[in-house]
Amino acid sequence: MSVMGKKFNFDQDGVEVTVPQPAGKKIGVRRQAMPKPSDMPGKPGGFQPGRLVGNFELFDEAAPERFLIRLDEPFEMRIRYTPGDLKRAEKANKSLQLGFWDGSEWVTFTAAKHQFRLEPNADDPKKGGVGVVVISRWGDPPIAWTP
Numbered sequence: 001m002s003v004m005g006k007k008f009n010f011d012q013d014g015v016e017v018t019v020p021q022p023a024g025k026k027i028g029v030r031r032q033a034m035p036k037p038s039d040m041p042g043k044p045g046g047f048q049p050g051r052l053v054g055n056f057e058l059f060d061e062a063a064p065e066r067f068l069i070r071l072d073e074p075f076e077m078r079i080r081y082t083p084g085d086l087k088r089a090e091k092a093n094k095s096l097q098l099g100f101w102d103g104s105e106w107v108t109f110t111a112a113k114h115q116f117r118l119e120p121n122a123d124d125p126k127k128g129g130v131g132v133v134v135i136s137r138w139g140d141p142p143i144a145w146t147p
Contacts, residue, residue, distance in 0.1 A: 003076035003134060013054035014080030015143075020073040026061040027068060027075075034142055040101045042146075047099045047106035049144035050088045053079055057140040067140070074136040077143075081118070082128045085145045092147040098131045100141040108146075109133050 005020040008029040019027045032055040042048035058068040058075070081096060089096040098116060099106045109116040109131070120129035131145075 003074060005073075005075065008056075010054060010056065014082075015054040015056070016078040017056065017075060018078075019058065019075040020071065022072060027071070028059050028061045028064070029056050030059065031056050032140060035101075040106070040142060040144075042106055047097070047108055047144075047146050049099070049106060050146045051082075051085060052142060052144045055140070055142040058138055069137060069139050071136050071138075074134045075138070077133045077135075078130045079133070079143060079145075080128060080130050081145055083126060086126065086128065088145075088147050094147050096131075097146050098133065098143065099146060100143050102139075102141060106144070106146075 003018045003020065005018050008017045008019070010031050017029045019029060021027060034052055034055045037049065037052060040049065058071070060066040060068060079098060085096055096118065097108050099108045111117060115134040117132050118129060119132060121127045
């Protein structure tokens with residue numbers, strides 16, 4: 001599924017967010033500060049953040065102080081993964097996963113719930129690619145790759 005809407009690029013994080021623009025409303029996306037890694041520890045045997053990649057919030061452009069959590073239509077995130085991310089996964093003998101901090105623990109994005117998928121670089125998959133997530137709820141959590 002490809003989401004239609006307005007694109008917001010956060011090149012420094014390797015994050016692109018596409019949000020729908022329903023009639024009568026303009027949705028914006030802004031980058032937020034990343035919490036300290038020590039404030040978001042992984043659990044033994046669970047998701048351990050290997051590289052923090054971004055933190056953003058959705059808002060109503062007509063009322064920028066109005067933070068949006070639920071959208072009527074889903075939005076899409078495309079998050080770049082690097083050769084370093086692939087090497088960490090290979091070294092750990094695990095598949096590359098993307099997750100978000102829910103305030104108390106890391107939650108892994110899944111294909112079933114978040115339409116998560118990896119799209120390798122078409123020219124050379126060893127150069128990385130993007131992880132794609134399509135969701136309709138977002139509460140401003142930090143995002144990370146693991147392992």
